[in-house]
Amino acid sequence: MKEHHKIPELKSKLLARYLASECTPEESKSVQQWLAENEENRRLMEDLKKIWELSPEFKSMDENFDVELDWAVLQSRIEDDCDQSGKIFDLRSKNRKRKNLLFLARIAAIFIIAVSIGIYANQFLTSEEVTPEPILKSISMKKGLRGSMTLSDGTKVTLNSESKIRIPSVFKPDIREVYLEGEAYFDVAKNPNKPFVIYTRGSVVEVLGTSFAIRSFPEDNEVRTVVEEGVVSFRGEGKGIDDGVILTAGKLGSFDIKEKTISTQQVNNLDLYLSWKDGYLKFYQAPMAEVKRQLERKYDITVSFENPEVSELQLTAEFKSRMLENVLETISMSLGLTYKIERDTVRFGISKSTQ
């Protein structure tokens, strides 16, 4: 491609059609004639073809974007359609200038949510001091979805299905605070000067840099925190570190939402509590009622039992496959059940041969 040749004879349009094989027979002929004229034309066409064929190979920008996460964000934007900016909530704002109706309505709506999950009530009613206004981004995962994200401080969060996390667009200078509903796994970036604090259903989990999972679904009576690595303080909201418990690696803390008490236990198989983040289900002597909840959440299906006895069975199983059919097959085999799939519903029954 060293020498420089102009192409006055071959019009741009014809050239484009020729390269894309869209020429009429007559046009093809005229190009052939032009090529036959001299070696120079032929070499020139070779260069052009080379560029034409090479250009689609460009892959530097073929980056993959997390479609599940973006779908989840789109879902929450669709749901929050009354909110103009969509994914951004304005919380605890003290900017009086914005006291218009829409803003009040929004605050009222958020206030109701906040009180019902018992998280913000305190800050809301006692917000006298002037703090910078945190804008909370809300990210939620629907049934059947699971997503990971990296926060601005480097902390990795994996959010389970039917779970929601609220994160300030900018963390405060002295503390990293997030708000959780549902289940999440945290791999907190170490920063001893800036504790990472999670608020969920009246309890507080505070860490300096470690990995652990929290489960706090609305139907649960407790908030559960399992620590994989490092040290975590787990306590009721408004309590000091001394009033709570310190969880180390392998420890499980359960916060009773009614009684506001915390109990701890040693966990031998951490994977039982963490495998969901990699998309696998694991059960150890789990009641079928719990299995049902997890299946429904993960696969966005409805599970029902044809015989009431099924709910009393206990399952111990480790699934190597994420495919629903394989999972159902394994459950049925190990408990002597049958299953039927009708649209979005799976029905478990007791197998005739074992009855």
Add this chain to the structure above:
Amino acid sequence: MLLFAHIDNTNNGGKEDDFLKVRKIRSGDKAAFEKLFFEYHNKLIRFANTITKSKELARDTVQDVFLKIWRNREDWELHYSIKVYLYQAVRNQALNLLEKKKALLRLKKNYQSEVESHNRELKQDETLYGNLTELEIRQLKRIWELVEEMPERRRISFELNRRHGFSYEEISKVLGISKKTVENHIGQAIKYIREKISSEDFK
């Protein structure tokens, strides 16, 4: 190397399928909408990114386009094909957001630095090109650097044909120009690239 790596699959059968999909979404079929999102999400972000030169803005663009489709689904009229509709909408919204952002920032520096980092990215990732010679890789990168210098419609015509498998007719629908003009853009683009590359020192 594949001679015609992109196969145009928007034949008439495909289009009928498109009208069916649109009818479903118009009637509020969320599953059909979800499928559409998953099918086009990545491709559209990549396309938007060539306009916005910012992944975040490209992501926002695609979010906005799908949000608008769902909000106004009942009035969704398809004139050609879903693919053409989506790319057209993404281009419009990307240009929109870009304008807004520029107006908002009025900090030329900020924008400039992002463009620079975008261009730098084109120069990395040698591992992606195992099947090409070193000379071909350098030429390939130069080709797309040169494309960046072209006027917007020419650049997008070339981009859509060579990297997104669009026919000239589809491009003409996306850009709202005649098919002949698209052909002219493509021909001009390839001549320009060839002139530049042959005048430069590629051994």
